[in-house]
Amino acid sequence: MKKYLNYYYAFLLATSMVLMAASCKNDDIQPTVLDKELSAITQRLADSTELVSEVFWDTTFTVAPGVEETDIHYLSMKGLTMRMFVVKIDLKEEGVELFPLTPFASSGFGMQPIPEMMEWVDVPGKKVVGGVNADFFNMDTGEPRGVVHLHGEAIKTTPMVGRSFFGVDENGRLVIEHSDDYPEFQDGLYDALGAGDLLIKDYNLVPIPSEDIHPRTAVGITDAEEVYFMVVDGRQFDYSNGLSLSEVAEVFQALGVRDATNLDGGGSSTFVTLHSLEDVFHVRNRPSDGTPRPVANGWAILVNENE
Secondary structure, eight states: OOOHHHHHHHHHHHHHHHHHHHHHHTSOOOOOOOOOOOOOOHHHHHHHHSOOOEEEEEEEEEETTHHHHHHHHEEEEEEEEEEEEEEEETTTTOOOOOEEEEEGSSSSOOOOOHHHHHHHHHOTTEEEEEEEOOOOBTTTTOSSSOOEEEEEEEEEEETTTTEEEEEETSSSEEEEEGGGGGGHGGGGGEEEEEEEOOOETEEEEOSSSSSOOOOOOEEEEOSSEEEEEEEEEOTTTTTTTOOOOHHHHHHHHHTTOOOEOOOOGGGGGEEEEEEEESSSSSESSSTTSSSSBBBBBBEEEETTTTO
């Protein structure tokens, strides 16, 4: 019996040594990371900015012809987890257009979540495939801080001092301008809503007054009649932490936009697209309030009904 026990313990010792050796050997082997092709937008951010340390995953898909969504989960250079949502809109694509959202599709002031505003859009031959929030606003009355032009009618003509506006003029030209220049453009605007701090003008970065980090909604435009709406979630440490305005500008510069401006962020940031399988609007981001906040206005993306 004693001889058997000695043999048994010797076997266990030998086995343990083999396992330890294998374990030590494995410690020296780096795990193999499969090569993966990043989306065009993610690749630009990785190559042309100092924002991205590691991309956990990204995906790009077509919401409708001329409308492309990119979702990115990455680790920032600050060591923070981030979620970014970008929709690229090609206004040269037949039937694709922007449409201003207002509560209950009215010209009055009020507040309503973006997905509900999208339900109220009724344009013959068109369907809504996406939407984001737009201007800052009085959270008691819902009055937008900036200008409001709806389909050629000037509803509010007092811009927010020191900020900007975004819209489309009577000739279909995309416009992002500083509030000081509003009188020059006022009579020619077709659809326009107020916006925040200018980020890029004529391809040049604009000085940023604040480096605070928050959830963000922003918009950039190119000379090729393309619009980029971007939403970055924040205030959720284990999910997404937000960006400063200079970081948002860095993103847009990497995307090659001519002009870009900040929109209302924080709990107002909302990014919605039409679900790919069901005829329902899907809130793609995770608003920091927990649910989409009632806001003053927004921008919808329209395409032809049969797309």
